[in-house]
Every structure is written in C-alpha cells, then in structure tokens.
Amino acid sequence: MIEFLLEETCVGCDICADICPQDVFDTQASGPPVIARQEDCHSCRQCNLHCPVSAIHVSLLREPTPDLDRDAIVASGRISAYAEWLGWRKGKAPPGDKAHSLRLRELRGERAPDPGDRVRRQLYEVRDSNYL
Amino acid sequence: MTTKRGLKDRIADGEVDLQLSTDVLVIGGSLSGLWAAISAVQAGARVIVAEKGYAGTAGPIAAGSVGSYFIRPDDPSHRDVMVNARMPLAFGLADSRWGEIILDQAYKNMLAMAQWGYKWPTTADGRQRPGGITPNVLIFLRRKAEALGVRFLDHCPVLELLLSDGYAAGAVGVNRKNGDGWSVRAGAVIVATGGTAFLSGAAGTGGLTGDGYLLGAEAGAEFSGMEFTSQFHIVPSRGALSKGAYRGSWSTLTDNNGKTITLGRQTVKAILETGAAWDTFDRESDPELQKLIFSSNYVSTQFFDDAGIDPFKEKYQVDFICEGSIRATGGLDIDERLSTRVPGLYASGDVTSREKLNGAGPPGGGPAAAWAQGAGYLAGQSAAAFARRLGSSASDRKVEGAGAAGLRPLRTRRDDIVVKDVVGAVQEHMLALDKNYWRDGASLKASLVRYGHLWTELRDGLAGADDADPRAEARSVLRAREAAALLAAARWMNSSALERPETRGLHRRSDFPNLDPNQTHHLISGGVDQIWVKRRAVDPNALIKEAAAA
Numbered sequence: 130m131i132e133f134l135l136e137e138t139c140v141g142c143d144i145c146a147d148i149c150p151q152d153v154f155d156t157q158a159s160g161p162p163v164i165a166r167q168e169d170c171h172s173c174r175q176c177n178l179h180c181p182v183s184a185i186h187v188s189l190l191r192e193p194t195p196d197l198d199r200d201a202i203v204a205s206g207r208i209s210a211y212a213e214w215l216g217w218r219k220g221k222a223p224p225g226d227k228a229h230s231l232r233l234r235e236l237r238g239e240r241a242p243d244p245g246d247r248v249r250r251q252l253y254e255v256r257d258s259n260y261l
Numbered sequence: 262m263t264t265k266r267g268l269k270d271r272i273a274d275g276e277v278d279l280q281l282s283t284d285v286l287v288i289g290g291s292l293s294g295l296w297a298a299i300s301a302v303q304a305g306a307r308v309i310v311a312e313k314g315y316a317g318t319a320g321p322i323a324a325g326s327v328g329s330y331f332i333r334p335d336d337p338s339h340r341d342v343m344v345n346a347r348m349p350l351a352f353g354l355a356d357s358r359w360g361e362i363i364l365d366q367a368y369k370n371m372l373a374m375a376q377w378g379y380k381w382p383t384t385a386d387g388r389q390r391p392g393g394i395t396p397n398v399l400i401f402l403r404r405k406a407e408a409l410g411v412r413f414l415d416h417c418p419v420l421e422l423l424l425s426d427g428y429a430a431g432a433v434g435v436n437r438k439n440g441d442g443w444s445v446r447a448g449a450v451i452v453a454t455g456g457t458a459f460l461s462g463a464a465g466t467g468g469l470t471g472d473g474y475l476l477g478a479e480a481g482a483e484f485s486g487m488e489f490t491s492q493f494h495i496v497p498s499r500g501a502l503s504k505g506a507y508r509g510s511w512s513t514l515t516d517n518n519g520k521t522i523t524l525g526r527q528t529v530k531a532i533l534e535t536g537a538a539w540d541t542f543d544r545e546s547d548p549e550l551q552k553l554i555f556s557s558n559y560v561s562t563q564f565f566d567d568a569g570i571d572p573f574k575e576k577y578q579v580d581f582i583c584e585g586s587i588r589a590t591g592g593l594d595i596d597e598r599l600s601t602r603v604p605g606l607y608a609s610g611d612v613t614s615r616e617k618l619n620g621a622g623p624p625g626g627g628p629a630a631a632w633a634q635g636a637g638y639l640a641g642q643s644a645a646a647f648a649r650r651l652g653s654s655a656s657d658r659k660v661e662g663a664g665a666a667g668l669r670p671l672r673t674r675r676d677d678i679v680v681k682d683v684v685g686a687v688q689e690h691m692l693a694l695d696k697n698y699w700r701d702g703a704s705l706k707a708s709l710v711r712y713g714h715l716w717t718e719l720r721d722g723l724a725g726a727d728d729a730d731p732r733a734e735a736r737s738v739l740r741a742r743e744a745a746a747l748l749a750a751a752r753w754m755n756s757s758a759l760e761r762p763e764t765r766g767l768h769r770r771s772d773f774p775n776l777d778p779n780q781t782h783h784l785i786s787g788g789v790d791q792i793w794v795k796r797r798a799v800d801p802n803a804l805i806k807e808a809a810a811a
C-alpha cells in the first residue's frame with residue numbers, strides 16, 4: 130500500500146503518475162502529484178522504483194499504516210531498500226538481475242527434497258542443467 | 262465550450278476521439294502481451310499494445326518476481342525431466358508435445374534477451390542462469406518493443422472487441438488519463454489480459470478483473486478447464502505479496518494449537534478448523550545466514566520491516582489468499598496456433614487454458630511464466646500471419662462493437678445496481694476458503710442461482726455513470742465493465758466446477774474428495790447470458806507420458 134509521498138523531496142517529474150498501473154495519482158499544474166485514490170493501490174511498488182529521488186514509500190501491507198514515522202523510514206534507508214535490492218538507481222532499472230537467490234543457494238546450500246516427492250526430486254536433480 | 266455526449270454513447274456510436282488502425286492489436290502489456298508484440302513486429306506486422314495500466318509496470322510480475330522454466334533443448338535428459346516430471350501433477354489432461362513446443366520457445370525468448378543485452382544472474386563461476394522474471398525484465402521488454410516500433414497505448418483499458426462478420430477486427434476502450442474514448446481497427450487481435458484473483462488484494466492483481474474472458478466469450482470464444490481456477494496461496498496476514506519463496510527449509514508452519522503442518526491443504530485445514538495458521542523462521546540459527554535469508558528475499562521480506570515483525574524470533578500469522586485463475590490452468594480454449602475459435606482472435610498467457618501444458622495441476626512455479634513467454638511469442642507470429650493474409654483492406658471492414666454486459670444495458674441504466682455490491686457478491690463466494698478452495702455442490706448451485714439473478718439485473722441496467730469530470734466518467738465506465746467481467750468469470754468457473762464431481766489438481770470438492778478416473782476429460786464452457794458446459798474427450802493423439810516411477 131502506498132503510504133506517503135514526500136512533497137519536500139519530490140521534484141515534480143510526474144513519472145509516478147505516468148507509470149502507476151492503478152491510476153492512483155492525480156497530477157497538478159505545478160508541484161507534486163497527489164495520492165488521490167489510495168484505495169486503488171495494489172502494492173506493486175513501481176512508483177517507488179521509478180521515482181528518481183526516492184520520495185515515495187510503499188509498504189507490503191494490504192492496509193495503510195496509521196501514524197507512520199516517515200522520518201524513521203527515510204533515515205533507516207527503508208524507503209529505497211527495495212529499489213536498491215533490485216538494482217535500480219535514480220528511478221532507472223538495470224538491464225539485468227542481481228542474482229540474490231543464486232547467492233543464497235551458493236552460500237547456504239539447498240535441502241534435498243523429500244525422497245517420496247517424485248516430482249520435486251526429479252526437478253531438483255536436473256536443476257544444474259539450468260545454467261548456460 | 263462544446264459539451265460532448267456521454268462517453269458510453271460516443272463509444273456505442275463509434276464516435277471516439279482517437280481512431281487508429283494496425284495489423285495486430287495486443288490487449289494487455291505484461292509478460293505475455295509484450296512477447297506477443299515483439300514477435301508480431303519481428304514478423305513484419307504493425308503492432309499496437311493497449312494496456313489498462315502501464316505496459317511494463319502492470320500485472321503481478323511487476324509487483325514481485327516469478328521464476329520461469331528454462332530448459333535446454335540440447336540437453337535431452339534435462340528436457341525430458343522438465344517436460345515430464347510434472348506430468349503426474351497434470352492428472353492425465355496434459356499433452357507433453359505442448360510442453361516441448363512451449364518450453365523450447367520460452368528458452369529461445371530468454372536467450373534472445375541475453376543477446377539484446379539483458380544480464381541474467383551469473384553464478385560465482387560465471388555461468389548464466391536465465392529464468393528469473395523480475396520487474397526489470399518487464400521494463401527491458403517494453404523498451405525493446407518500443408525500439409522495434411511497437412506503439413503503446415498506456416492507461417487504455419479495452420472495453421469491447423470489434424467484430425466484422427464474425428472476425429475479430431479491433432477493439433474499443435477508454436483512456437483513463439484524459440477520459441477519451443479510442444478505437445483500434447486491426448487485422449488480428451491477441452488477448453493477453455491475464456487471469457483474475459477477484460480483487461483479493463494480492464499484490465499486482467488490481468487490474469486483473471477477467472476482462473479478456475468476457476471479451477472472448479462475447480465474440481464467441483470458448484473456455485476449457487474453468488474448474489481448474491481455484492488457486493490460493495500463502496501470504497502473511499495483512500501482507501500483500503503472495504509469493505511463497507521467502508519461506509524455505511528455514512521455516513515451520515503450525516496450526517493454531519502449535520501442531521506442525523505442511524504447506525497446502527493442511528494449512529487451509531488449520532485455518533478453517535483451528536482458527537489460524539502460523540509460520541516462523543526457527544530452523545536457521547546462524548545469524549549470518551539469517552541475515553542472508555532475509556536480504557536475499559527482500560522482495561517479500563520487506564513485509565516484516567513494514568509490520569515490525571522478526572520472523573526468526575516470533576511467529577506471525579499466515580493466510581491463504583485467492584489468486585483465482587492467475588498461475589492456475591483454466592481459460593480461453595486455444596488451438597496449436599494460439600487461436601480461439603473466432604477467426605482473427607488469438608490469446609496467450611494466463612487468460613488461456615494451459616491444460617495442454619499442465620492439465621489439472623497448477624502451472625505456477627515455472628511453467629506459467631514459460632507459457633506466458635512461449636505462447637505469447639507463438640500467438641504474435643500467428644496473428645501477424647493472419648493479418649498479412651487479410652491485407653491492408655482489413656481496416657476498411659464494416660465493424661460492430663461486441664460488448665454488452667456493463668456497457669450497453671438492455672434497459673435504462675439503473676442507479677441502484679452498485680458496482681461495489683456486484684463485486685462484493687462475487688467475492689463472498691470466490692475468496693472464501695470454505696466455498697472456493699474446497700468447493701461443494703450445494704454452495705456452487707446456490708452461487709449460480711444468485712449470480713444468475715444478478716447477471717440478469719446487471720445485463721438490464723448496469724453501466725457507468727455520466728460525470729462532468731471526463732476521467733471520473735471513464736473510471737465509472739471501466740468499473741461497471743469490470744464488475745460484469747468478474748461476475749461472468751465466476752459463473753463460468755462455478756458452472757464448470759459443478760460439472761466435475763471429483764477432486765483433481767486445482768479443483769477440490771469436499772463432497773467428492775477423491776479423483777475419479779472416469780472423469781479424465783476436459784470441460785469446455787461458454788455462452789454469456791446462457792452459460793453451458795460440455796465434456797470433451799482427451800485428444801487421442803495427446804502424448805501423456807507418465808514420468809518413470811522411482
């Protein structure tokens with residue numbers, strides 16, 4: 130759920146309003162867009178990714194959070210954590226993928242599936258062939 | 262200032278503000294629609310994509326990330342296992358020839374992306390591992406399609422198809438940003454509008470209202486396997502993203518009494534019978550690895566930051582949320598060219614029946630995304646070839662709008678038919694674990710009676726409201742049409758579910774909890790005002806390989 134848009138940080142580029150698939154924002158003649166239909170937000174975090182100055186916070190909660198501490202979310206870096214995780218910079222996507230799940234598998238290993246689970250076991254046994 | 266007539270009337274009379282023509286029109290611009298557009302433009306067609314949201318940010322993949330099967334055709338054992346290992350989950354309704362066709366095409370698509378400069382994840386020893394379909398992939402494909410000359414109509418939901426003598430000939434819609442109506446005349450149309458989660462709140466599914474089913478059925482297309490649409494998935498209670506991969510060998514699920522349970526039917530049983538299910542990450546005690554688990558899955562674990570929960574220290578409640586026909590199996594019935602039975606009307610991705618690939622089982626977890634890519638590509642080729650055969654006179658054909666329910670009421674519009682109530686009535690059944698995860702004959706019948714009455718009312722009197730603000734009017738017109746699509750989807754699904762008194766794959770009947778070998782057939786459905794369901798025997802030429810026993 131989109132939680133807030135930091136009006137003082139926003140540079141008024143209107144990109145969030147352009148790309149929001151749920152048409153949550155209304156643009157204004159000047160100044161930041163307005164969160165006009167918060168109830169239509171489907172938590173995709175795309176406005177958060179596309180904002181060049183990380184001025185939008187989207188939570189992974191289905192309902193808005195009352196009394197949210199905006200300063201703490203900005204100060205802790207949480208406002209841009211997902212974008213960084215995906216490798217976005219200044220509202221731009223990288224042409225690639227950061228391979229988080231591969232790293233986890235390399236470092237922690239993977240538990241072999243239950244031997245009785247024929248389907249998972251077969252898929253597990255060939256998974257190395259998925260590499261080029 | 263001239264006052265325009267109401268948007269609905271302008272649409273009804275074909276007097277829309279923007280009129281375009283093209284060879285191939287793609288409806289829906291997520292993974293499957295983007296691949297369909299790229300393939301059609303590469304085949305030499307002029308292509309327009311009309312997307313309800315924004316192509317590249319709309320749809321469930323943009324909200325999370327999904328894993329696609331990636332199968333090397335040059336490695337026979339790999340291919341054999343990937344195609345055949347899931348066959349037992351298909352319960353006799355898949356055709357492994359399709360597995361090979363679709364998965365080979367998906368492989369080519371992902372390889373092409375690498376050639377176009379997309380950097381798939383690379384292992385420590387430098388090998389590439391394609392298959393992770395992230396939001397980055399969607400944006401990349403959108404930019405690629407633009408570079409190839411595809412034209413995008415963003416924020417332009419399709420409201421109805423245009424037909425010419427029974428041929429699909431384009432579509433009409435609204436622009437949510439300015440309230441204008443638009444139309445596109447096309448030689449061929451591809452529907453790639455995804456499935457529907459009945460607005461359950463699952464992340465990324467807010468635009469998925471089953472519109473493509475209604476567009477197709479109004480034109481005369483049929484469905485297959487609409488009973489295999491009861492997909493529910495684990496989600497933290499209060500959480501939005503119903504992606505399960507953040508859990509793993511480090512987590513333990515329990516019922517409300519603390520008894521350990523497995524993911525799936527036992528979880529649903531715990532919720533229904535003990536009142537709740539809980540999860541915790543108690544099987545990894547190494548703090549470094551805990552950190553790694555958390556950070557590797559931040560696409561999902563952001564939830565714990567937002568909710569203020571430490572899943573390694575405390576348990577948190579989980580729900581099973583409706584994903585409906587998303588990453589399920591049922592949908593528009595298509596042939597090997599991804600054509601519906603309406604000439605010129607193609608379909609791909611979640612909106613189609615994927616029984617050919619996965620039978621009664623869920624294609625999620627790899628095959629669904631592979632299908633979206635592979636089928637999208639093949640649909641693009643077929644549609645481009647069809648449009649080429651029709652030639653450039655296609656856009657001069659006399660056309661008629663095929664849209665009815667929620668758009669063109671039979672009688673005068675009634676203010677007392679409220680969109681929210683229609684959607685609520687649909688959700689009351691479709692989101693409920695005890696009605697739609699576990700179905701039963703009595704509640705299916707009751708829902709169909711209720712939905713039948715509701716349909717008649719809606720057909721008579723539901724339409725968007727006029728509004729001085731053109732954007733508000735466009736929203737109202739769209740919402741009315743979406744409500745009709747949701748109700749129609751529920752009717753095809755529940756009618757099919759009633760005709761399958763057994764439990765098979767994604768279709769579960771509490772009154773018939775076992776698989777009945779005599780029901781190894783497909784259920785075909787269709788009709789709009791009068792819904793029908795009939796049996797179709799499994800294709801005698803289908804290759805139904807049972808994976809070799811252990």
Ligand SMILES: Cc1cc2nc3c(=O)[nH]c(=O)nc-3n(C[C@H](O)[C@H](O)[C@H](O)COP(=O)(O)OP(=O)(O)OC[C@H]3O[C@@H](n4cnc5c(N)ncnc54)[C@H](O)[C@@H]3O)c2cc1C
Pocket residue numbers: 288289290291292293294311312313314319320321322325326327328329330417418419420453454455456463468469470472473502503504584587588609610611612624625626627628629630631633
């Ligand atoms: C949480 C989650 C996890 C998943 N994980 C996996 C996985 O690990 N592996 C896997 O294989 N699959 C997975 N899936 C399934 C996968 O996401 C889908 O199979 C895939 O998104 C289908 O792509 P699509 O392009 O057919 O449809 P969608 O991605 O659903 O896109 C449909 C598009 O059509 C647009 N649209 C709808 N109506 C209209 C209209 N009237 N006019 C214009 N446009 C319209 C929508 O806005 C949307 O952009 C998962 C799904 C979910 C929800």
Ligand code: SF4
Pocket residue numbers: 130131148149150151152153169170171172173174175176177187
């Ligand atoms: S999270 Fe997605 S739906 Fe919500 S406001 Fe941002 S872009 Fe729009």
Ligand code: SF4
Pocket residue numbers: 134138139140141142143144145146161162179180181182183184185
């Ligand atoms: S994308 Fe960011 S900077 Fe641009 S208008 Fe939206 S909030 Fe402001």
